[in-house]
Amino acid sequence: MVKQLLKGNVAFAEAAVRAGCEAYFGYPITPQTELLEHMSRRMVELDRVFLQAESEVAAVNMVYGAAVAGSRVMTSSSSPGISLMQEGFSYMAASDIPAVVIDIMRGGPGLGNIQPTQGDYNQVTKSAGHGDFHPIVLAPATVQEAIDHTVLAFELAQKYRTLVFVLADGAIGQMMEPAELPPMRDLPTERPDWSLTGADGRDHNVITSINLGALNLENYNLHLQRKLREIKLAGETRFEAVHLEDADYAIVAFGTAARASVTAVKMLREAGIKIGLLRPITLWPFPEKELLELAEQVKGILVVEMNAGQMLHDVREAAAAKAPVKFYGRMGGYIPLPADIADEVNKMIADLAGINVEGSNGHLS
Amino acid sequence: MASGRIIINEERCKGCGLCLEACPPGVIKVADHINSMGYRPATFYDPEFLCTGCALCAIVCPDAGITVFRNKPMARQKVIMEVA
């Protein structure tokens, strides 16, 4: 297929359509509204289900309904909307049903702003709303990955009967890049046998998330934990390694922060520093094994994020103190520039070598 | 004149008393015994064949615990004559 110039949000939407999304429910919120708008045209053109709900609360519950009815369903939103949807996510998690969520992060907390950030990493990787569960999380860094991860999200959701998030910052939703869309897949012709389709010739199916009794609920939770472990053990972890083979130092970053970091890596390599980038693609399952190996190899790791330090803690835990892990984070929607990142790497190297360095603007450790 | 009878499912009955209130000839009473849930169930007591099978008891019962029958007129006359 031919590459087209695509806006990230449109790419997410069209990829979902081609992956076999049967129903979409959403609500306008910057910076992902173009996704909803694209779906409002394409899903109706293809005689599939589209509805702009009255709120994110309603949208996520419509998703819940369509999912228990056995259809392949998706929603999208941004930070404040995701907060509203969290109730629904928790209920869906506790119902063993598949669904795909595209989360385009903006500045927070609160109403924040519409600039791109990575401030919801914790919200999405550590939970699916209240309770002991969290979704699979994919983190694209390009419009092409936005497409590929959306297609993958639908596959993983069906395979594990779970929630799959595609987590991107607003820059990825808004940017335009050449990318290739996959061919249109056929929609499934049957609903799964666990779904609600009318108890015709069978006992009634009941899908609920209530489990009275401590032992009952514990058993159900153990089942959810087993599901998460199965996903990890099945090798669903994905990452990208750039120039790590001979690296003395490494940057760990995802999404747009990783893009800026790749340029910083090139700049630093030209200046003679052996540095590479580990870019987690699945934020959950997190590439813990690869990070431990990296920590054993390098002299220092700089985590670069567009938040106050969220993936930082997963990196520190995985690194198991085998290497110092430093942090450079910007908030409010400021995208760190390659030069900023390179500066921070140099400061880290100097720090680690015992040379005192003055504090810098926006540097957190 | 029609006559009827009811069967009350004692194990479903929670002793709410709505059927007693609804019954026009008053042929439903509270039993002396209790059921396995600890309620005193309603019980059908119709020695004078006053029940008409109107089913008002079944209509008000929140536990769908009452089954209602109605006799055809000739059959009831026959029963009365045989008993008499």
Place this chain on the structure above:
Amino acid sequence: MVTFPDEKLVYERPEALADVSTHYCPGCTHGVAHRLVAEVIDELAIREKTILVASVGCSVFSYNYLDVDACEAAHGRAAAMATGIKRVNPDNVVFTYQGDGDLASIGIAETIHAAARGENLTIIFLNNAIYGMTGGQMAPTSLIGQKTSSSPFGRDEHLAGYPLRIVELLAELDGTVYSVRRSLHDARHIIQAKKAIKIAFEAQLMGLGLSIVELLSTCPTNWHMTPTEACDWVRDAMIPYYPLGDYKVAPELMTKTNRKHSAIGGAR
């Protein structure tokens, strides 16, 4: 069950109602409402294509009592969840069963918008002017002066405003095709309630839009009354504020509302 010759079965429990004891309090009209819905499902022969969206409240386990495919919505969200189901499975009959807290408080936005969109759904709305499951707190439908566990001095309109009349509200929306209020406090009204429930399901089968039946119901436990006293309170206190009647009936349903029903109770 022994039957005598020349005897006719006039009423038995409907098939769509599971043959189990319910957890509802003695005299609670949830039981009556469930039974009426089950009778209608039997009579319309739609059990195999009906999907129930259960809600949060005393009726949270309604799916254990009605033998149809069912799911549990989050509190207040049944109308949105039902929308999702009906949009992807339009050939199913999808109905919600909600109490006054679920529908009129936390779920009011989803309820209004489902009606505004004219979703082809049926809503069975139990109004007992109180929050039953959580122990008797004030509901948006509690009456002025009514004492509840969160309005111990009686509902004060200056503090807590006025009760919501839901079927009147929804009747204003173009997407609503059938919006009526009935009561479950005595046999005559229960018979009328059943007719309304049947029309509400028929409205969905005809693909017309949103139908809702509000059923004035009792809560003997939290009203601190006997079941009989509670029925009297519905008649004497609730009906004056919540008048029974048809607030919206689409033209296509007019002939059905005038139709005389010959069956009382079960599917005979």
